[in-house]
Amino acid sequence: MSKQLPWFRVYTRMVDDDKLKLLAFEDRWHFVALLCLKGEGLLDKGDAPGLLMRKIAVKMGLDVRTLEEVARRLAEVGLVDQTSLQPTKWDGLQMRSDNDPTAADRKKRQRERAKTAKPAPGNDVTDDHGQDTDASRVTGTNVTRTDTDTDLDKEPQVDTPEVEQDSVGSPQPGDAPAAAAPAASPTDKAKGTRLPKDWVLLKSWGDWALKERQDLTAEDVRREAACFRDHWVGKAGADARKADWEATWRNWIRRVDRRKAAGAGASAQGAGKFAGAAAAIYDGVEL
Known part of the structure; x- marks a missing residue:
């Protein structure tokens, strides 16, 4: 140094x-x-x-x-x-202020300013024992201070807070709280929305379901859409809010483990079954 x-x-x-x-x-x-x-x-x-x-x-x-x-x-x-x-x-x-040769003088001036800033004792000698204020005892008017100290004699700011340490400079466990991880802002994650109570299956969603699961009939997809709506509309809690309902629907269809209705699974229906069924499962109303 x-x-x-x-x-x-x-x-x-x-x-x-x-x-x-x-x-x-x-x-x-x-x-x-x-x-x-x-x-x-x-x-x-x-x-x-x-x-x-x-x-x-x-x-x-x-x-x-x-x-x-x-x-x-x-x-x-x-x-x-x-x-x-x-x-x-x-x-x-060691603290940076310990090595400041002006620290003692600045501290002395600070004490003197604090001492002179204290209000003078009251000198009320009238017989009136009503409630008096310091202003009324002097002039009866508000006094504006003009002796505000503009001396910038302040302790220099230290870059890091003074944390109590052991004799070789290592922070003691429990002396100071660990730096808390910053809380995630609400904008960091999608808040999500609930499924509308009047939700109906979109045509594009139904088309995808029939292509993805050719073992399902149009009636199966219609039934799954009803189950999907009732499940998520009736569900409570944070899990009932989703950021992407289309992705939720796709996962729902992928997990369906439903046997075909009797006589509905023959491969003879081929691609014609999909074309006819896709048009039959919608109510004509989209979100």
């Missing part, structure tokens, strides 16, 4: 962190010391790796070879980068 941090964030859960528990006691302190050096800015000065390792070794009271072993052990559990010794989850643990 380009600017030094006078302090950095650590979390009380550090004492229960699973990664830290994998380390010996002295390496836990080594990790905390590296966090301090990161907050101080030593790890971000751009020194060559060899020089950086010597500086860190001096700070931590170790020789370079021992520091290299410490770095290896900390990297094995995912706490630091072995080469640069950078804490792997630093950005997830």
